[in-house]
Amino acid sequence: MTIVDSAEELGRRDRKKLETRAALEHAALTLVAERGLAAVTVEDIAEAVDVSSRTFFNYFPSKEDALIGSHQASAAELCARLDAVPARVPVLEALRLMARAEAEHVQEQRERWLLRLKVFEQNPSLLPRLVASGSETERAVTAAVARRAGVEPGTSGYPELATAAAMAAFRVAMLRWSAAGGRPSLPGLVDEAFGQLAAGLPNP
Amino acid sequence: MTIVDSAEELGRRDRKKLETRAALEHAALTLVAERGLAAVTVEDIAEAVDVSSRTFFNYFPSKEDALIGSHQASAAELCARLDAVPARVPVLEALRLMARAEAEHVQEQRERWLLRLKVFEQNPSLLPRLVASGSETERAVTAAVARRAGVEPGTSGYPELATAAAMAAFRVAMLRWSAAGGRPSLPGLVDEAFGQLAAGLPNP
DNA sequence: TGAAACATTGCAGACCCTGAAATTTTTCCT
DNA sequence: AGGAAAAATTTCAGGGTCTGCAATGTTTCA
Numbered sequence: 001m002t003i004v005d006s007a008e009e010l011g012r013r014d015r016k017k018l019e020t021r022a023a024l025e026h027a028a029l030t031l032v033a034e035r036g037l038a039a040v041t042v043e044d045i046a047e048a049v050d051v052s053s054r055t056f057f058n059y060f061p062s063k064e065d066a067l068i069g070s071h072q073a074s075a076a077e078l079c080a081r082l083d084a085v086p087a088r089v090p091v092l093e094a095l096r097l098m099a100r101a102e103a104e105h106v107q108e109q110r111e112r113w114l115l116r117l118k119v120f121e122q123n124p125s126l127l128p129r130l131v132a133s134g135s136e137t138e139r140a141v142t143a144a145v146a147r148r149a150g151v152e153p154g155t156s157g158y159p160e161l162a163t164a165a166a167m168a169a170f171r172v173a174m175l176r177w178s179a180a181g182g183r184p185s186l187p188g189l190v191d192e193a194f195g196q197l198a199a200g201l202p203n204p
Numbered sequence: 205m206t207i208v209d210s211a212e213e214l215g216r217r218d219r220k221k222l223e224t225r226a227a228l229e230h231a232a233l234t235l236v237a238e239r240g241l242a243a244v245t246v247e248d249i250a251e252a253v254d255v256s257s258r259t260f261f262n263y264f265p266s267k268e269d270a271l272i273g274s275h276q277a278s279a280a281e282l283c284a285r286l287d288a289v290p291a292r293v294p295v296l297e298a299l300r301l302m303a304r305a306e307a308e309h310v311q312e313q314r315e316r317w318l319l320r321l322k323v324f325e326q327n328p329s330l331l332p333r334l335v336a337s338g339s340e341t342e343r344a345v346t347a348a349v350a351r352r353a354g355v356e357p358g359t360s361g362y363p364e365l366a367t368a369a370a371m372a373a374f375r376v377a378m379l380r381w382s383a384a385g386g387r388p389s390l391p392g393l394v395d396e397a398f399g400q401l402a403a404g405l406p407n408p
Numbered sequence: 409t410g411a412a413a414c415a416t417t418g419c420a421g422a423c424c425c426t427g428a429a430a431t432t433t434t435t436c437c438t
Numbered sequence: 439a440g441g442a443a444a445a446a447t448t449t450c451a452g453g454g455t456c457t458g459c460a461a462t463g464t465t466t467c468a
Contacts, residue, residue, distance in 0.1 A: 011434085011435075012434070012435085013433085013434055013435070013445075013446080016433095016434090016446090017446080020446095041422085041423065041424085042423080042424070042425085043423085051447075051448090052447065052448050052449080053424095053425095054425095054426095054447075054448065054449075054450095055446080055447055055448075057424090057425065057426075058446075058447075061425085062424080062425080063424075063425095090406070090407050091405070091407050092404070092405045092406075124339040124340075125339075127339050128332030128333070128339075129332070135328040135331050135332075136328075149407060149408055151408055154380075154383060156408055157376050157377070157380045157393070157396070157397060158400065158405075158408045160376045160379070160380075161372065161373060161376045161397055161400055161401070161405070162405050164372035164373075164375065164376060165369050165372055165373075165401065165405060167372075168365065168368035168369055168371075168372055169365060169368075169369075171368065172361050172364045172365045172368060173361070175364070176358075176361045176364075179358060189361070192361070193361060193365055196361075196362065196365055197365070197369065197401075197404065197405060198404045198405070199404055200296070200401065200402045200403055200404040201295070201296045201362075201365070201366050201369060201401060201402070202294070202296075203294050203295050203353060204353055204355055204360055204362045215465075215466075216465070216466090217413095217414075217415080217464085217465055217466075220415090220465095221415080224415095245453090245454065245455090246454080246455070246456090247454090255416075255417090256416070256417050256418075257455095257456095258416075258417060258418075258419095258456095258457095259415080259416055259417070261455090261456060261457075262415075262416075265456080266455080266456075267455075267456095
């Protein structure tokens with residue numbers, strides 16, 4: 001949405017850049033879905049888009065990053081969503097709202113994400129990166145949680161745990177959604193996971 | 205402990221293998237702690253132990269794996285611990301006991317683990333691998349949880365979520381322990397994290 | 409001791425990723 | 439339109455990771 005909207009305000013150059021980036025991403029996803037991660041080289045991907053391999057690395061720092069894509073919510077975006085929730089709302093509830101918003105964002109790009117998740121399932125080495133466990137996003141969200149909870153980071157462990165648990169809930173919801181072919185409502189699955197968390201993970 | 209015990213029943217060959225493996229692990233950890241992950245090559249590590257780089261790859265499939273080490277509880281071991289807990293104990297409580305046992309195991313190798321965790325903190329790209337994100341261990345534990353909870357895996361999402369949350373709790377406890385220089389009791393920190401989980405992560 | 413089993417090594421090679429310089433394309437200004 | 443400035447792409451060179459394969463040692467056991 002953001003991309004499409006702003007694309008019309010961009011010059012030819014930046015439009016082409018976005019196109020190339022999207023094409024590389026798409027080629028990477030489809031090729032890896034077909035052959036598996038190990039059987040696809042960067043050169044394959046670059047050739048499918050008809051650019052040099054060096055150009056690929058101008059867009060993505062690694063082969064994996066092309067699969068993860070830039071669709072990932074940026075740390076700043078997630079934190080902004082979190083900060084937008086009134087302070088009286090409990091932390092876990094605020095995290096749930098953040099995750100819901102992200103889930104709706106994902107559902108808007110159904111096909112793309114279902115393909116991506118299929119690739120992730122078939123290549124488990126990519127799984128940890130889901131939801132940006134790059135520890136950059138996690139760190140930022142953790143800091144935002146610490147602010148909200150009124151706790152100094154690094155002492156109680158609460159912000160770290162709440163953030164990690166929320167990420168886990170989101171990841172589980174995404175994988176269930178994917179496993180069910182994208183049939184159920186993703187925000188619904190997110191709510192369900194957060195509900196179990198809030199209830200203290202009682203026996204089902 | 206397992207290693208030391210069984211070492212005396214092994215022949216010279218296997219004893220030397222364990223020695224070489226441990227030496228490579230130790231060299232990798234100390235070198236990376238000194239210079240950082242990117243500034244240490246496999247050849248550096250191999251040379252420090254006086255073997256060829258090719259031999260390094262006979263022991264570890266990648267540079268990172270030498271840092272993670274084989275001290276990680278194997279999937280089978282973790283599941284065995286989980287299965288050993290009486291069935292009437294709630295799932296989360298059983299996971300807590302499993303994590304505690306693992307924590308005690310870690311504390312027995314204090315220095316080694318503190319060095320490892322220091323390296324992990326300084327090289328965040330390694331963090332996702334902590335607690336066996338190999339998704340092999342996670343899968344096995346998830347299956348054990350599903351069995352215990354009497355749920356068919358892949359439908360409710362409960363086993364996946366409970367496992368992921370437990371792993372997160374363990375990871376947070378480990379990092380807090382490391383950040384505090386290994387002063388607090390690791391099992392205590394684990395208990396604390398699981399306590400917060402069981403309480404539904406209420407605002408602190 | 410001799411043979412089988414196994415560990416180590418050197419070598420060739422594919423692949424990943426980076427820096428720097430050369431080339432082409434796009435933009436912008438007159 | 440014309441041409442200079444800016445930016446993207448490409449080529450090239452090179453270091454690092456990791457894998458087969460064949461050769462060479464070393465350990466084990468009969």
